[in-house]
Amino acid sequence: MIEALVPKFETVMIIDDNIIDLYIASRMITQNNFGKKVLLYTSPEEAIKYLQDNQDNIAELPQVLFVDIYMPLMSGFEFLEVYDKLSPVLKKYCKAYVISSTIDNQDISRSNSNSNVVSFHVKPITKEFLDRIS
Template sequence: MSTELPPKFETVMIIDDNVIDLYITSRMITQNNFAKNVLLYTAAEEAMQYLQDNEDNIPLLPQVIFVDIYMPLMSGFEFLDAYDKLSPSLKKYAKAYIISSTIDNEDIARSINNKNVVSFHVKPITKEFLDRII
């Protein structure tokens, strides 16, 4: 008889314009029982619209947001600027993590020093990284 634990989180949001990275990250999340629901976005502006539309509806919000830095139209940094303008209750509930393949030290420092970013992690995410998220 299996006594599988419930998922660590109810909902996770992944924002990445690379569909292969999006797929790999979502599979890592589901295979490791990290989240029950995964919201996938290839455009940061669409993800931001979802957050704005549901800002006052906590059950629909993700508890964890994984966002890439380099994306067309709205970059991860621009997303974080818009995220900063969201309600304090949303920001307390939905925690943002930068997931990127960048090796640019300025981008890494900018990510780490952003008050709305919990941490920076190089792609692809790993089970060990997911295990460290509380």
């Protein structure tokens, strides 16, 4: 009997203003059994609201969060500043990764030095990158 593959994570959140990048990332996540449920946000403000509304409900929170840097109205860095003010329980449960097409070394360094960011990765999300996340 062949067992169905169990996704690595229950819920993954992607925050990116580019709908094509959102689509590619979500397909990569589902096709590689990385996440069972994928929350897609083109607005960092809406993503923060979701996290704030659910910070006391672990079952609704994503275990992995991918955030782009360059977005209108609220950048990924501004998102991370607000994210930093969320509950310590949420921040321990949700692992944040910065995903960007930037080649600016200052952006990469700023991402990697943020205490809430596990690591920086250049777009697009790849199977190899997902395989390294535990």
